[in-house]
Amino acid sequence: MHQEKPYSQACENNKAFILEKLSLVFQTSGTILEVGTGTGQHAVHFARHLPHLTWQPSDHPDNYRLCLPWLEDARLTNILPPAPLDVSDTEWPIPDIQGAFSANTAHIMAWKEVEAMFSGLAERLGTGEAFCLYGPFNYNGTWTSESNRQFDQHLRARNAHMGIRHIEDMEAMAAHRGLTLESDFDMPANNRFLVWRKR
Numbered sequence: 001m002h003q004e005k006p007y008s009q010a011c012e013n014n015k016a017f018i019l020e021k022l023s024l025v026f027q028t029s030g031t032i033l034e035v036g037t038g039t040g041q042h043a044v045h046f047a048r049h050l051p052h053l054t055w056q057p058s059d060h061p062d063n064y065r066l067c068l069p070w071l072e073d074a075r076l077t078n079i080l081p082p083a084p085l086d087v088s089d090t091e092w093p094i095p096d097i098q099g100a101f102s103a104n105t106a107h108i109m110a111w112k113e114v115e116a117m118f119s120g121l122a123e124r125l126g127t128g129e130a131f132c133l134y135g136p137f138n139y140n141g142t143w144t145s146e147s148n149r150q151f152d153q154h155l156r157a158r159n160a161h162m163g164i165r166h167i168e169d170m171e172a173m174a175a176h177r178g179l180t181l182e183s184d185f186d187m188p189a190n191n192r193f194l195v196w197r198k199r
C-alpha cells in the first residue's frame with residue numbers, strides 16, 4: 001500500500017453516482033480521456049468498474065503526477081499512464097479517444113480554458129462520441145442552492161478567473177464548437193452530469 005495517497009472526500013461521495021451515469025453513456029469499448037484527473041480516485045473507480053474501457057487520465061503538467069499513487073496501488077491494466085495535458089496547449093499528448101470525461105474542472109479553469117477544453121475535445125471526438133462533464137452549474141442566471149452560492153463566492157475570492165459557469169453560456173459556447181448538450185442529469189449535492197455529443 002502506498003503511504004501518501006492524495007485523498008478527496010468529495011470523490012468518495014460522488015464516484016458511485018457518476019459511475020452509474022458513465023456506464024449508461026460509455027457502453028462500447030474505447031479509450032476515454034479524463035481531463036483534470038486530480039487525485040486519481042475517480043480514474044481507479046471507473047476503470048475498475050468499466051473494464052471494457054481504456055482510461056486515459058490526464059492533468060495539467062504541474063499536477064498530472066498527483067494521481068500516480070492511486071494508479072500504482074490499483075495496478076489496473078486498463079488505465080494508461082497519466083498524460084501531462086494543459087487544455088490550452090495546441091498539441092495534446094494523448095492517444096486517439098472515443099470519449100471524454102471531466103469532473104469539477106469548469107469552475108476551476110478560466111473561461112478561456114473551458115473554451116479550449118471544448119475546442120480540443122470537439123477536434124478529437126468523432127461524430128456521435130460523448131464528453132461527460134460533472135460539477136455545479138447555474139441555471140436561469142442564478143445558483144441552484146445556497147451552498148453553491150457560497151462556493152461560487154469562495155472561488156471568486158480565491159481567484160477572479162474561477163466561478164460556477166452558467167449552463168446557457170456553456171451551451172452556446174459548446175454549440176459553436178460542434179458539441180450539443182444531449183442530457184443534463186440532476187446529481188446529489190447540487191451537482192449536474194452533462195452529456196455533450198459531437199455532431
Ligand SMILES: C[S@@+](CC[C@H](N)C(=O)[O-])C[C@H]1O[C@@H](n2cnc3c(N)ncnc32)[C@H](O)[C@@H]1O
Pocket residue numbers: 008011035036037038039042059060063085086087088102103104105108109113
Ligand atoms: C477541483 S480539481 C478536480 C479534480 C478531480 N477531477 C475531482 O473531481 O476531484 C480541478 C482539476 O482541474 C485541473 N486543471 C485546472 N486547469 C487545467 C488546465 N488548464 N488543463 C488541464 N487541467 C486543468 C487541476 O489541475 C485539477 O486537477
